[in-house]
Amino acid sequence: MGKAELAAKVRKGSRVSRAEALDLWNLFDFTELASLAQEVRFRQNPEREVTYLIDRNINYTNVCNSDCSFCAFYRHSPKDPEAYVLSRDTIASKVREALELGASRILLQGGHNDDLPYSFYTNLIQWLSSEFPLQLNAFSPSEIHQMTLVSQKSSLEVLTDLKAAGLYGLPGGGAEILDDEVRKRISPKKIPAGRWLEVMGEAQSLGLVTTATMVIGFGETLEHRIAHLERLRDLQDRSLAAGKPGFNLFISWTHQFNERTSLGRSRHAAKYGAGAVEYLKNVAWSRIVLDNIKHHQSSWPTCGAHVAEIGLHAGCDDIGSTMMEENVVSQAGAPTASKWFMSPEELELHIRQAGFEPVLRDSNFNVVLRANDHGRSEEARPDGIASNG
Numbered sequence: 001m002g003k004a005e006l007a008a009k010v011r012k013g014s015r016v017s018r019a020e021a022l023d024l025w026n027l028f029d030f031t032e033l034a035s036l037a038q039e040v041r042f043r044q045n046p047e048r049e050v051t052y053l054i055d056r057n058i059n060y061t062n063v064c065n066s067d068c069s070f071c072a073f074y075r076h077s078p079k080d081p082e083a084y085v086l087s088r089d090t091i092a093s094k095v096r097e098a099l100e101l102g103a104s105r106i107l108l109q110g111g112h113n114d115d116l117p118y119s120f121y122t123n124l125i126q127w128l129s130s131e132f133p134l135q136l137n138a139f140s141p142s143e144i145h146q147m148t149l150v151s152q153k154s155s156l157e158v159l160t161d162l163k164a165a166g167l168y169g170l171p172g173g174g175a176e177i178l179d180d181e182v183r184k185r186i187s188p189k190k191i192p193a194g195r196w197l198e199v200m201g202e203a204q205s206l207g208l209v210t211t212a213t214m215v216i217g218f219g220e221t222l223e224h225r226i227a228h229l230e231r232l233r234d235l236q237d238r239s240l241a242a243g244k245p246g247f248n249l250f251i252s253w254t255h256q257f258n259e260r261t262s263l264g265r266s267r268h269a270a271k272y273g274a275g276a277v278e279y280l281k282n283v284a285w286s287r288i289v290l291d292n293i294k295h296h297q298s299s300w301p302t303c304g305a306h307v308a309e310i311g312l313h314a315g316c317d318d319i320g321s322t323m324m325e326e327n328v329v330s331q332a333g334a335p336t337a338s339k340w341f342m343s344p345e346e347l348e349l350h351i352r353q354a355g356f357e358p359v360l361r362d363s364n365f366n367v368v369l370r371a372n373d374h375g376r377s378e379e380a381r382p383d384g385i386a387s388n389g
């Protein structure tokens with residue numbers, strides 16, 4: 001199909017095939033693709049509004065048996081002097097800080113720690129949900145898989161237990177690239193692509209809030225990337241057809257690597273990573289291909305807030321969250337190593353600088369507050385802009 005017919009097909013709202021998606025990438029430059037993606041964005045989210053979220057990311061343990069080659073966060077042995085499992089006191093004080101900021105969500109993510117019994121997870125969720133008025137979006141499909149190993153339960157049973165304990169959502173971490181050729185090379189001990197999708201499908205069948213993610217820059221090919229997007233799109237089709245909410249958001253970011261990761265130390269390191277234009281082109285491309293996921297996020301932690309502003313003109317209607325702390329991509333060299341917190345005022349300012357109106361949301365895209373309703377953006381000053389762009 002020629003370029004004009006392809007553009008017309010996207011404008012009409014027709015789904016693109018794998019071959020057409022590859023043509024879109026190869027025939028269109030970034031600005032052309034961004035413009036098409038923005039048409040799709042406004043068809044699905046007509047308001048000139050961009051959402052953001054106040055939350056805190058808490059990494060409850062850094063002990064992990066997966067040894068992913070791109071990770072500098074984990075410690076393999078629980079005896080490592082830097083290995084930790086956060087105490088309840090520490091978690092509680094982090095949650096209180098988040099509440100003081102106005103958070104509606106806590107993200108809990110950690111390594112696959114063989115020393116933690118199943119009751120650690122269920123009790124943690126039970127305790128947090130009974131103590132704090134927050135949406136708990138916790139773990140990832142690979143952490144759920146770890147729980148099946150220590151509990152001898154199925155992943156559906158684990159998810160059912162966690163939901164009964166108060167789990168609100170399952171974030172889409174650990175997807176990286178959903179293609180086993182790539183996964184075997186970068187994280188051979190982690191669950192394969194099919195298992196990630198299976199656990200996500202089960203979470204969606206239970207009505208948990210779920211997000212889809214993608215990390216680019218592992219030396220993957222375009223075919224690997226389109227395979228990833230197609231698998232997400234297929235699962236979303238199945239969940240929506242079953243009357244379930246499916247993924248409410250797609251988020252992508254770039255693989256960060258430094259000498260603290262084995263990929264970063266590899267002699268092939270020059271092949272890894274992705275620049276701002278590559279990231280933004282992938283953002284636009286994903287919006288067009290993933291035609292059944294309503295919200296797409298332009299992510300600030302790895303490429304910086306000013307690149308995230310451009311993403312709002314390449315198909316995205318969300319700029320992410322405050323995070324408050326970040327310990328995984330930051331340790332592998334992301335800008336979040338020096339600046340891991342974006343205040344609500346800064347997020348609003350970046351949204352306004354990009355030409356949109358900020359809207360505070362929760363993790364299920366319920367509107368918490370429109371900026372005009374509380375005047376926060378009037379308080380924001382240019383000298384408050386994050387320096388990690």
Ligand code: SF4
Nearest residue numbers: 064066067068071111
């Ligand atoms: S990325 Fe996650 S699963 Fe992989 S080693 Fe790091 S903590 Fe473990």
